Amino acid sequence: MGLAERRRTLGYSQEKLAELVAVDRTTVGRWERGAIQPQPPQRRRLALALEVSLPELDALLLPPQVASGKAIGHQSAQSHDAGDPDEMIRREFLRILTISGALTILPVEEAEALVDGVRRGEAADFARMNGHLWQVYQLARSKGSVYPVVRDQLATLTHALAGHRGSPRPLLNAAADLFQLAGEVAFDGSRYADAAASYTLAASVSKDADAHDLWACALVRHAYVDMSGCRYQRAAQMLGAAARLAERGDSQLSTRHWVASVQAEAFAGLGDLDACERAMDQAERVRDLPGDHISGGWLRFDGARLVEERGSRYVQLGRLDLAEQALQEALGQTALASGPSYRRRAAVLVDLAAIGAKRRDPDQVVAYGAEALGLARTSGSGYVARRLRSLCDELGPLRGDRRVAELEAAIGVLNTQ
Template identity: 30%
Template sequence: MASKRSRLIQRREAVGHTQESLAEAVDVDRTTVGRWESGRSAPQPWMRPKLARALKLTVDQLADLLKAPTTAVEDVPRTAPVRRTNRDIDLVVAVTADSAESAWFLRFASASNVDDTLLEQIDADIARLAGDYVSRPVSELFHDIGTLRRGVFDLLRGRQHPYQASHLYLQAGRLCGLATHVALDLGQYTAAATHSRTAWRCAESAGHNGLRAWIRSVQSLIAYWQQDHRQAAELARAGLPYADSGTIAARLLSLEARATAALGDTESALRAVEAAETARSTVAAVDLPGVFTFPEAKQWAYAGTALLALNSDRHVNHAIAASSRAISLYESGPRQEQSSGDLLAARLDLANAHLAHGDLDGVQEKLSVVLDAAPDRRTASISSRLRALSARLSEPVYAGSPIVLSLRENVREACSRPALTNPPELPQ
């Protein structure tokens, strides 16, 4: 009697695998392969992409090989004409064949390479990575983010129920968003833009407004650090119609404030800072922790940068207050929520504010903390801020100052050291 999954056995043999070699290729015991082939069990959903690759199949083709043999009624060709002399018999046979077609579609629609438990686990992994991203170096997270993202991509190549597919697209979009942040922090803006476009497509497929709004915020960041401040402001505004919950509205308005301040648009910048505070007061439940949320400390750090860019004594004093509040909020919060990048940025803003007031001792005090930070805590944006400060210290007004000369040397030396540890094979 033929094996229940004889086609699976035939495929294994066709690609040159024994049960032992196939088991080794997919990292299971040989007896597990035996149970799959005998029909006593089936590969778990997360195992199917790996098994399909070992058998040189798509996940859909593998799912077809794993099906139980169809019954004689179901094997009636769906398009074959039914010819009988007795009209009544013909109709019975035709109805039976017609129901077989519905049965075939039911099996197709019911087949899935994921289950709710797997989706819950992926959600938990994404939340963990998003939380860790705030306080851990990028180099420690890059491979985990990439591995999980590729796993979700593989699952999406299979077949799921509609609600499962939508959930997977949401997960893929969030993971592409994390990959965008990795590339952004490394200053690889082309790679960041590619990831963000994929994330947007996934958000569209998932129909998730929160993810749409968050992706626009990250795209605004990319434009900002490419010095396209007008585009950065437009992208931040483009995300606001999707900001229907959580802290995302405060994030987008803070990004708009920073971008319009860089453009010299004082009125728009101050209006956006005020609107961000209003949005903060009406925050509902946050979608995800870590990099997906926008804490009050980060909002004050962005406000400090925006106010400082307006370049007037009154606004510089307000910038000092905002940046100082950001540092205080971060340092009084849980260690795992302390964003080293935002803390360094706030201290650099304070250094620039003290420089605007001619307080070189204050500049030295704030800058020393930044220069002493470990290289793997210094993102591309921090390096960019350091270079900008170095350029200001090179202005003729500071010529001949021993303190400024020492600061310039220290900044130059810091900028000559590699910042973040670049993970290998960062996709472009």
């Protein structure tokens, strides 16, 4: 069903719909032909008038060739080339902003200006667009919803690199940044091979650009793929390489401290308490850095989550009293955090539930596990789902408790996007 069909289903003429949305009748006609797209404030009024949600409105606004089955996220190379890539990127970028509720991040006029700069191959505009995409990714409930525009941005960046004259380093930096975001989207969706491939590409491009901090961060993200499969020794080796690269990077950035915080997780997985605590202490020194020490995109480590990370490491090491003290403090912090923090709060809840499992306390398991399950359903996060499934491995004899068994069953059928 398209926009015009939905309008007729409700018994509206173009004039009536235009009156409801406070636009001219010709504007409605252009929307229905796909000549232009509604601006964000108009989208909300249009969705209300048509009695649909914003995502449903986006489906109604799809061009005819897309609505007939060639969805943007699944187009072939031939269908991608057949359209106007600049218009598609603009439309997709605005669509992602609308879906994620992140409209306050970027005014429409600035989005249009950015797309124009991207079309011209301006490295600075690629970098700014990437920064906005990272913000959208952080705010989006469904991380996979960001993928289509990331893919199209990569295609446009590749085209810009092919025709670029002069030093390619700024564009290579933008490519390394974007490959890391593509990897994050894949990792959250539990597509580990795709994530590893993206991180490998990010590392390779960073090396070509001689960008040590970007390179180190790509290796850190790759190490998470290994740790998801409990390959802690391999992860520790990769993180050692990342640490050496970070030492050659910008000392005013937080790269080396992020590397240390992830090394702590690898050491905890290996059962090495002393090495874990040394790494956490190194990560804590991020608080001594002056000014703005994060990129806002590929490097977001500011130490805000160190309390919960320390608690999680103590859970891994079986130091439950130390873990619970840190995690309760972290739980209070996530309750006060501004904006969505589903993954962060859910991770703390799963760790507290895991402590209950180790103590054979079904009440604690159910109380914290059920809340984490609710956040997993709300966010559609593959990361939260993985954490919950790891909790199931800890349940043991507690499965005899009806409530625990019901929680495990609900986790078993959890669907994520």
